[in-house]
Amino acid sequence: MEKDKGAYRIRLARPAEVLLMRKIEDKASERFLGLGLIEDESSDSSYPLDELARLVTKEQVWVVCEDDDIPVGMIIASERDGIGYVEELDVLPDHGKHGLGSRLLEHACSWADQQGFTAIALSTFTSVPWNAPFYRKRGFRDLAPEEWTPQMHLLHKKEAELGLKMEDRVFMRRELDGKI
Numbered sequence: 280m281e282k283d284k285g286a287y288r289i290r291l292a293r294p295a296e297v298l299l300m301r302k303i304e305d306k307a308s309e310r311f312l313g314l315g316l317i318e319d320e321s322s323d324s325s326y327p328l329d330e331l332a333r334l335v336t337k338e339q340v341w342v343v344c345e346d347d348d349i350p351v352g353m354i355i356a357s358e359r360d361g362i363g364y365v366e367e368l369d370v371l372p373d374h375g376k377h378g379l380g381s382r383l384l385e386h387a388c389s390w391a392d393q394q395g396f397t398a399i400a401l402s403t404f405t406s407v408p409w410n411a412p413f414y415r416k417r418g419f420r421d422l423a424p425e426e427w428t429p430q431m432h433l434l435h436k437k438e439a440e441l442g443l444k445m446e447d448r449v450f451m452r453r454e455l456d457g458k459i
Contacts, residue, residue: 289386292340297332300353307369326367341386343379354383356390360428363391363399392455400452411449419451
């Protein structure tokens with residue numbers, strides 16, 4: 280039976296849910312296993328829990344829940360170099376294909392717009408259908424290295440240190456026009 284898209288709602292994440300959000304991230308990341316995108320698949324490239332907790336406190340993390348109010352997806356947003364930045368977007372695979380990732384992404388774009396940011400950016404894999412192609416369909420464009428901000432250069436180095444396959448990584452950006 281198809282789940283009604285309206286049965287899900289987005290709300291701010293709660294501090295007590297930080298470990299649950301890690302479980303969502305871990306479960307969602309299982310889709311990447313065996314794709315050859317991480318040099319050492321046993322290494323931990325999870326979003327840092329202390330930073331997640333900090334952003335939850337700053338009301339920059341949202342979850343999507345069913346009627347039972349238990350999160351099944353999340354998006355983490357921040358500010359980097361004066362623009363919005365999507366740190367992480369995850370939906371439990373069992374809840375995929377319901378538009379939840381799109382809804383969470385639009386929520387973060389709206390937040391960035393409300394903050395007065397002119398754009399929102401992220402980094403992702405180019406060859407994975409639920410990564411760069413997903414974002415391109417939602418108004419993001421690939422950035423050439425000469426367009427990277429200083430923090431993007433630092434993130435690129437950090438992602439390499441985490442063992443991500445850098446030739447398959449891209450920074451992307453979506454312009455915001457104040458009308459979201």
